[in-house]
Amino acid sequence: MENNFNILSNIVKKSTPEDLCFLIFKGSLLVKRNGDVLSIPVFDEIMKLGAKYEKEFLLGKIEDKFCFAIEVSSEIKLENNFELISLYEIGPLLEEELFLVAGRANQILNWDRTHRFCGKCGSRTEDKIDEMAKVCPSCNNVMYPVICPAIIVAVIKGDKILLAHNGGFKNDMYSLIAGFVEAGEDLESTVKREVFEEVGINVKNIKYYKSSPWSFPNSLMVGFFAEYESGEIKVDGKEIVDAQWFSKENFPNIPKKFTLARKLIDKFIEKVK
Template structure:
């Protein structure tokens, strides 16, 4: 994959939203606009070349934006700027979130200092080290013969269903997380857990690890909290599914492609 390049552009955030000069066409702040924001940024950094090498920064949350800027959510950015820019902005957002939450040592309260490579914070008092946070989570497509398990969270848009997901707990293998999450959320046991692929997910710092699995035993019993409804669907009875931004859509489309 060819990385997108900064080409004199900035990734700027305010209150977790990206600042742009125009949405359609999408125009990012440029080096020529630095007089509007550079001295006001609270945290800054630069992405690696694999993510385009963009400089990034956080504009004060209570600061009045210059009229030239408007805001865009990261999910909206996928549609406006494409996958590569979404990945770059997501990486910048995760680094920004980590930096702004690690200014002081959680052990002794001393102001933290960035290391030379800008990839860790160190405490000069107690030598505590803080590294960028990743929260691994599994997401799994479970099948039963020619049907796919889809479920609905109370937080989903009306009518939308997706595959199941959940965070890895301390001491668990990924396979154990798949088995536990499926049983806790819908009451069935699964087998043949197989790795599918992964996706960084900057909301705020997840790493989604995709799997497939097959039903082993049990009947669907939604937990009523995280899952309000669940069912087995065929290609002909599919409900509304997540947009292409997420690995959940890839898992579903992979199953659909094999069941034409």
């Protein structure tokens, strides 16, 4: 992905009033609105809102601006043009690079919340000072943020693409087949297995396209194209409730910009022009 965000994994730095602050409260991100444009506040502004927090995490840098994540557990007073927007809805409203950093903030804070105790001996963990990790003072177990790889695949048959409606979608959206990588499995095998399990189709010529983090809470999506080989669509009825071959002239409601699903679909449209 082309962007100006750089993760700084080996820098120790405390926030200053002019650094960007990705503040999360109950799954929502604090933003500043100026008409249709949403921006991320700096620490100076956060302090004026009276936000109370225990820890801050350095996420990286956008150009020359340091970005930090904090989580607040008590209500903050929203005044003027400040708003809290759910992370599930904020994607299309932010610039892509800010959305990426907001995702990293969510992932790191979620990891912090779920790794307060050592998984090996149960003692309370401590934050490692020199890297994004936690260490157990009793048994020295070191824990890094967990990243779960998942595949997403655009299955192509001639000038048509396979799109499926997942029963868990909140609306009538159709998207690509996706699923988590199993322990001990390579990515191509995941592609074959997921497509077969969810829609009963065999695929061939699996080709990597691009990847994208999906930090809600901790995935890395790996995008592929694959060609239809054999089989008739037969949905699993559990996860996928409908799947069809669509040509670009009769698309249903598809995922929004920024998502890897949409990038794969857009690439398909470009190819069949």
